[in-house]
Amino acid sequence: MSATSTVLRAESFFGTLRRVDERLETLLGVPTYDDVSVYRTADEATDALAELGEAFVAAAPFPSQVERTGDDLDDALTRVLETRYADPASTRDDSVEALVDAGRLEHHAGELVVPLSHSAPAARNWEPTLAVLRAVTEDLHERAETLARRSRAVDAPDARVACESLYRMLASLRDVLVRASSGVAFVGRRMDRQNDRPLSFAEWAGGRLNGGDNA
Amino acid sequence: MPRKYTFETTTVDGIDYVIANPVNETDEMVRLEADWTNGDDVEGEWERAVRAIIKGDLLGEMNLEEGNGRIDRQTAIETLAAAEDDHGKVVSSERQADALLEYFEDQEILRFDGNDVVLLQDPRDDELSGRAALNWAAGIEACVDKIDETKDRVKRARDKLEDKMDEIDTGSNRIDERIQETAQELKALGDGPGVPDDPSQLDESERTRYQQLKRQFIYHKQMKEVDKENLLETVEEGTSELAHQISMLNSAKEALVTKEQEIRVVAVQKREFPNDATNIVENMGTLATKLGGVGDIDEKIDQTSATDLASMVDDTVGDVQEAAESAQQTADEEVETDADAVNFEV
Numbered sequence: 417m418s419a420t421s422t423v424l425r426a427e428s429f430f431g432t433l434r435r436v437d438e439r440l441e442t443l444l445g446v447p448t449y450d451d452v453s454v455y456r457t458a459d460e461a462t463d464a465l466a467e468l469g470e471a472f473v474a475a476a477p478f479p480s481q482v483e484r485t486g487d488d489l490d491d492a493l494t495r496v497l498e499t500r501y502a503d504p505a506s507t508r509d510d511s512v513e514a515l516v517d518a519g520r521l522e523h524h525a526g527e528l529v530v531p532l533s534h535s536a537p538a539a540r541n542w543e544p545t546l547a548v549l550r551a552v553t554e555d556l557h558e559r560a561e562t563l564a565r566r567s568r569a570v571d572a573p574d575a576r577v578a579c580e581s582l583y584r585m586l587a588s589l590r591d592v593l594v595r596a597s598s599g600v601a602f603v604g605r606r607m608d609r610q611n612d613r614p615l616s617f618a619e620w621a622g623g624r625l626n627g628g629d630n631a
Numbered sequence: 632m633p634r635k636y637t638f639e640t641t642t643v644d645g646i647d648y649v650i651a652n653p654v655n656e657t658d659e660m661v662r663l664e665a666d667w668t669n670g671d672d673v674e675g676e677w678e679r680a681v682r683a684i685i686k687g688d689l690l691g692e693m694n695l696e697e698g699n700g701r702i703d704r705q706t707a708i709e710t711l712a713a714a715e716d717d718h719g720k721v722v723s724s725e726r727q728a729d730a731l732l733e734y735f736e737d738q739e740i741l742r743f744d745g746n747d748v749v750l751l752q753d754p755r756d757d758e759l760s761g762r763a764a765l766n767w768a769a770g771i772e773a774c775v776d777k778i779d780e781t782k783d784r785v786k787r788a789r790d791k792l793e794d795k796m797d798e799i800d801t802g803s804n805r806i807d808e809r810i811q812e813t814a815q816e817l818k819a820l821g822d823g824p825g826v827p828d829d830p831s832q833l834d835e836s837e838r839t840r841y842q843q844l845k846r847q848f849i850y851h852k853q854m855k856e857v858d859k860e861n862l863l864e865t866v867e868e869g870t871s872e873l874a875h876q877i878s879m880l881n882s883a884k885e886a887l888v889t890k891e892q893e894i895r896v897v898a899v900q901k902r903e904f905p906n907d908a909t910n911i912v913e914n915m916g917t918l919a920t921k922l923g924g925v926g927d928i929d930e931k932i933d934q935t936s937a938t939d940l941a942s943m944v945d946d947t948v949g950d951v952q953e954a955a956e957s958a959q960q961t962a963d964e965e966v967e968t969d970a971d972a973v974n975f976e977v
Binding site for chain 2: 459462463465466469470472473476477478479574577578581584585587588589591592595596
């Protein structure tokens with residue numbers, strides 16, 4: 417199992433972002449920004465992001481999203497990932513067994529993990545993982561923007577600087593993830609476009625000649 | 632639609648012509664070269680005109696419902712009059728195109744149906760003439776030409792992407808700005824003009840700030856690095872994928888050319904389509920659509936900034952992939968499905 421233990425997991429990214437998420441929630445609820453706890457909490461969040469930066473550098477480049485076709489398991493994995501971001505202990509999903517069979521989920525030291533590798537089948541986990549990371553980060557970024565705006569309105573320079581820094585760091589993370597996960601959006605758009613296109617020739621030729629064979 | 636012309640042959644200076652005499656006496660007479668209808672069992676001179684119309688309208692005006700490959704007669708006339716191939720203009724005017732189409736009808740090369748010209752007739756039709764059957768071969772040739780054009784575009788796109796690799800560093804402007812901003816804030820600390828050499832000389836609050844900014848500076852630099860590595864990976868993957876697709880298009884093209892010859896022989900001699908050629912008829916329309924979907928990718932790459940390059944590559948590779956797979960399907964070639972292995976190798 418030593419090979420498995422070196423494989424990166426989606427959970428490690430999630431753990432870091434959840435720390436940021438919790439700090440943001442706290443900061444958005446504080447009654448006043450003129451308090452040293454505000455500054456400390458924001459600093460903890462930027463510290464978590466700095467860790468994520470290290471992890472990203474170690475993992476880069478993420479496997480290219482070019483020409484990757486999605487399957488049913490991608491949707492199932494996306495669902496599992498979304499649930500697990502909200503609740504790390506959650507293993508309840510009808511498709512867990514199928515995902516384990518397909519090598520997309522692994523049992524590791526009694527825990528269920530989403531491995532991220534550069535070779536199949538776990539390489540396929542990157543796309544749904546990046547999509548969920550992107551969605552989470554876009555939400556965090558939006559909330560950090562609210563936070564930064566509020567902090568500008570009060571006379572608390574330390575808190576303001578810390579909140580602005582957090583906002584900017586999330587912006588860079590979002591920029592990276594938007595590009596890295598662009599394949600997801602583009603596959604979807606391509607499908608939409610195809611549906612709009614009349615394929616009358618194909619339909620016609622298929623209809624006329626199916627089973628015909630000019631008997 | 633009533634006939635507009637009656638046809639008679641004549642010889643001038645040793646060259647055979649067909650004279651199209653207008654039924655309506657106010658119209659003008661049209662002279663056509665008689666060798667338009669020359670042909671042996673496997674190829675006809677008229678195919679040049681048929682091919683020009685099919686090629687010009689394969690992606691657009693050709694109406695393929697109700698059992699036959701048809702096109703509005705006026706549209707066919709305009710397409711034919713505007714068409715140019717390797718030998719130059721196919722006909723000299725719309726009037727000549729009009730007369731030529733009617734002459735082809737007279738010679739059972741095509742049919743008229745109301746205001747439509749039926750260029751591709753149902754191969755199962757008992758009344759399908761040997762000449763009309765050859766139009767299908769001309770249709771395949773038009774497809775092969777489109778594949779060639781697409782292949783050239785894809786090649787140019789691949790070359791341009793390779794060139795783009797060198798300028799990719801400019802790709803993440805917003806992250807660059809944040810790096811610069813953080814650097815400015817670092818420089819603002821302490822008394823000197825630059826970043827403080829010795830943070831231990833700073834007072835406590837500045838020292839804390841220094842540590843925070845340094846952490847952020849490193850973080851934004853890391854994000855930039857990750858972004859760049861990902862983009863390079865995508866472009867690299869994209870260029871190798873395009874190279875693979877070029878070879879797919881090429882082998883499909885060669886297979887189609889072979890099958891086209893088969894059709895010529897079997898369609899004319901036995902008045903039927905070879906069994907494996909029905910595959911071509913079934914898929915040719917999809918192929919034409921997919922080839923059209925590839926579009927001006929090489930020019931688009933020129934206009935794409937590094938910021939949008941990943942999406943661009945993704946889109947391009949997807950469109951070409953569809954065309955290449957459709958080409959292989961049409962040619963009844965095995966579609967290679969080792970894409971996963973190619974992509975996921977470390």
